[in-house]
Structures are given as C-alpha cells and as structure tokens.
Amino acid sequence: MAQCEANYWLLLKLTPGFEARDSWQFAVEQGASSWEMRIEVTERMRYTTTLRVSRVDDTGSDWLQSPQLLVRLYHDAALAEVLAWEGHRRLEVRYDYPNQKMYQSDEKSQFNRFLGEWLHHCLKNGHSLHEIILS
Template identity: 45%
Template structure:
C-alpha cells in the first residue's frame, strides 16, 4: 500500500527562515533597493542572478528571482521563482514559478501536471541553493552601500 506524502512543516519553516536570512544578507539595503544583480561564476560557468522586488507591503514583499547563463543557451529556459517574504515571521517562501499558478503544499501523485508530491519543498530548497551560490561565489555588478 502506497503511503500518502505528509509534509514536514518544521523542516519547511526552517528552510523558509534560512532563505529569508540569506535574502537579507544579499539585500542589506532592502528598504531602498528595487533590484540587484549578481554575477556568479564557478569553474568555466558564468550566470547573472537577478533579484527584483515586485511588491512591498508592511508585512509582506514579493520578489522575482531569475538567472541567465552567460552561454545564452536557448534550448532550456531557466526557471524564474516568485518568492513571498513574510517580514513579521522572517520567512521567504517560493509561491510559484513565473507563468504558472500558485503552488500547492502537497500534490497527489501521479497528477496531470507532473508535479512531485513535495514540489514546493523542493523549490524552497532550490531557492536556498541559489541564494547560497550568490553568497559563496557571487559578486556585485554594482557597489552596494547600506545605511
């Protein structure tokens, strides 16, 4: 008998809190910054990661995170993540991919859209990996001055 997927909420909340802290490290001037680009290079691979603040409210903000490979590969489009920041809870959560509707916390498997049961958890982990890559191997394309 197949077991139903049950999300690990403690793990998901921890991932979202860590991602929020990473974003705040990358955007020390968050209140006055509208976008930031990082050039990330590992070995011979180069990419530009862009974080754009789409909406700002008192308790939440919405970011668009995208990247472009320097090789300009046209056969595989890089995903663009839409990330919601919850400032009071200090959490950052991937809410959807660009051009797709909002993600559900759990998907039945199999399903028509080929989502994994833990797709949202995987995307939040993927966001964390990209943010870590920017922190560890990225450099600013413009100087940043925080107040």
C-alpha cells in the first residue's frame, strides 16, 4: 500500500494541470541516450482515473516492446495501482508458484515497484515536452 500511495503522489507531480489535461509527454535522459515517456488519461470517473503510462519508442522493433502500464488512481484513498501491463490483465495480489502463466508469486507488487522506480527516474532526469502553465 505504501508503494501505491507513493506512486499516486509521483504521478500527480508528473501531471501538472491534471484536472484539465488528458496527456503529458516527457523527454528522459539516460546516459548518452534519451527516450520519451507518455502519460494519457483513458478514463475519468468521479473517484478514479485510469492512465496509460508508456515509453514512446520509434525503433520499429517487432521483437522488443516498450513498457506500457495501465494504472488506476483512486482519488479518495490517494493510491495508484497497476492494473495491467501490455495486455496482461487482472493481476492477482499473490500467485501460487509455479503457475500456468509462470508469474512470480508477487508479480503485482513488482509492477507497482517498477512503476515507482520509473516515475522517480522521470522526475529526476526528465523534462516536459509541453509548456507548463500554472495558474
């Protein structure tokens, strides 16, 4: 739960004007190279917002996909939880191991931790590709 709470606040830092906008894009420096990250609102409800968090990759490679996560923000609880990644849906909290899909026993926890590390990296090394207007 602590990771989900931290992810919520990190996402809000990365998405200025959250109530009025539906997409954000960042250039992120990583050593000598850089890449882009996109955050898009896919659904807005009264107490939740669903986001697609993805790395924009124009390499054209068919065998290596860039990460793409579907994340739900729970505004009343101030939590952000990874719902799905690259078409894999309905993550269980725990899996028996071994299992048919060969998920790790703590797969959902690992994805939430990955999201947190990814967002931290973007805050530390990224810059917005859009003009930010704070009112």
